[in-house]
Amino acid sequence: MSILTGIEATGTQSDPWPAPTAQRPVTAVVPVPGAKSGTNRALVLATLANGTSRLRGALRSRDTLLMAGVLRALGAEISTDGPDWIVRPAPTTRLAAGARAECGNAGTVARFTPALATLREGxxxxxxxxRMRDRPLTPLLGALRRLGADIDGDRMPFTVRGRGRLPGGEVTVDASDSSQLVSGLLLAAPRYDAGVTVVHRGTRLPSGPYLDMTVADLRAAGAVVDVAPPGADGSRRWRVEPGELTAADRAIEPDMNSAAAFLAAALATGGRVVVPDWPEATEQPGRMLPTLLAAMGATTERTAAGLAVSGGGGIHGIDVDLGDFGEAAPVLTALAVLADSPSRLRGIGHLRLQETDRLVALAQELGSLGARITVTDDGLAIEPAPLRGARLDPRADHRLAMAYAVVGLVVPGIVIDDIATTGKTVPDFPRMWTAMLAG
Structure with missing residues (x-):
């Protein structure tokens, strides 16, 4: 008997996509592509470096290709044809007339590149x-103005009138909606005349590990970065000194966020999934996945083959603050609707401002299956309920589409619209999903 129902074993992509139901526990080794967050940070730093850089294992997806496209518009030379991407900084600060930065719905592209544009002439x-016109950008653009930038507009569309330099200095920003607002100021800071001191003052700082990743990548490129301890009022402070960045040959880590759905498949079906090359130490917030999955009933272990996650003892509800790892919320919600006890996901109010309002979308779409999900002030509350098949719309959100595929492993009759939206971070997701099910 085939392990698949609802899709041909060849992994043909269709729209709408019938999510395959597992007929037995999944047992598979699943290599995942390079990290989007790592690839885009590496691309930005390479365009500011003192020579040619090579990125090994770079993710080739919609978001990273958008980043490469914007950096080319800013004058960099980037070859993305092979498995290794080659980046050469712009030979001149002067831009061609009519330069355009098309950011799609990629938050890292929209928030990491305006500072670079201030360093060009034109x-x-x-x-x-x-959707990008509704996502948080105003605090970043305002901060860049206070650092000396000339920018028309407070959100997309806007125009950066580059002068070939940015004075820099100290600036305060409220990054409560996205830590990328701070990363967007820090990444180009070694090229500001006076570097930059960024102070965050706000209700909270979501997705803090991504800022740790920004700092680590800057230091690896040769930047001098000082990070002050959190203030008593919750404020945060970073200082980046002006200086030269060093070109490098860099390997991009596997994307732990993209691994989440595949690892969750092991718990959902009572099987075992191994993701090779799981880093021993990393700044990626995905390092929290083993602990989170274990809390829901999985067994996790590091093996010579990679990180192994096994199910078989049922799926249990979880009560957890995901403020540092909101990207896990869709997949954990998928597991929570299959669990034997209630779940509460906290600290993720900022997910209302992602590719879509993820909280409302999860509650409404999974609610059409019969799931009982309540949107709270800062997250989701999920109660166990019988589920049925239905057609689900990921609302152009890659994480939601992958989460729905996890539910589809257990609940027959789920059909997902626009499965191609997964290409934002996981190229050829339908084929990879089918290959996992085939073992």
């Missing part, structure tokens, strides 16, 4: 998908 018109 105007750069920034725009993106309709």
């Amino acid at each position: 105007d750069v018109a920034f725009d993106g998908d309709a």
